[in-house]
Amino acid sequence: MTSSNSKLWTRDQVKLAFHLYCQLPFGKLHSRNPEIIELAGLIGRTPSALAYKLVNLASLDPSITGSGRVGMKNSSKLDQEVWDEFNANWEQLAVECEQQRQLLNTTKAMPNLVVADEIDADFSGETRAVIIQQRIKQQFFRKAVLSSYRGRCCMTGVSDNVLLVASHIVPWSQDKANRLNPRNGLCLSTLHDRAFDQGLLTLDSNYRVLLSESLLSTGNLFLQTAFWGLQDQPIELPERFLPSPEFVQWHREHRFQGVPT
Structure with missing residues (x-):
């Protein structure tokens, strides 16, 4: 140098x-x-x-x-x-x-x-x-994803660093080439990261939240409070590294548990 x-x-x-x-x-x-x-x-x-x-x-x-x-x-x-x-x-x-x-x-x-x-x-x-x-x-x-989302959960606005996760859209084990690609990441609270990972929620092609059948039909008051208000709401998009539409589609098709018919 x-x-x-x-x-x-x-x-x-x-x-x-x-x-x-x-x-x-x-x-x-x-x-x-x-x-x-x-x-x-x-x-x-x-x-x-x-x-x-x-x-x-x-x-x-x-x-x-x-x-x-x-x-x-x-x-x-x-x-x-x-x-x-x-x-x-x-x-x-x-x-x-x-x-x-x-x-x-x-x-x-x-x-x-x-x-x-x-x-x-x-x-x-x-x-x-x-x-x-x-x-x-x-x-x-983690740092690339959290800084892109201004240190806030893109679904809830939670900004406490210890409660935030750099969540993979396509899981770490499924796509080696994009494990560290920030466009394969969302900044989520720990609760919503877990729900996303388990396919209880996903994003549509316009980055709006879709809830699974099990969440939409839950009788649990805590889950209703934590999730129901998110249905069809757009996430807060990042300053950089917009989530790849291909990764979001993969999650919707391979992870999401679906909605009531």
């Missing part, structure tokens, strides 16, 4: 910038953000230069431009290449960038992260590497 801000951005720098872009709310892409300041120091750029790069990356995001918000409209060919590369391989992005940050951070300990070359070749080392990489991936997906 170069320390000169006058030089062109390297691929590694843009990758780390994109990694951070995915995890920050759109409204926090500014040079005063501590996370931007920290990464800027690691890659040898000023916070202003990094913030400018993040806004340029936003100009490549269809969820941003489609809503009328625009970036600086000065993205480079390299920006587009990195965007395309990692939209095709989210798992590589999460692990590679976290390991790259550890290599750059020579003064601070990075808990829960390891560099592949430092892992012992024995079974325990391999197991440890798997566990750590799994944690990296899960943390990336």
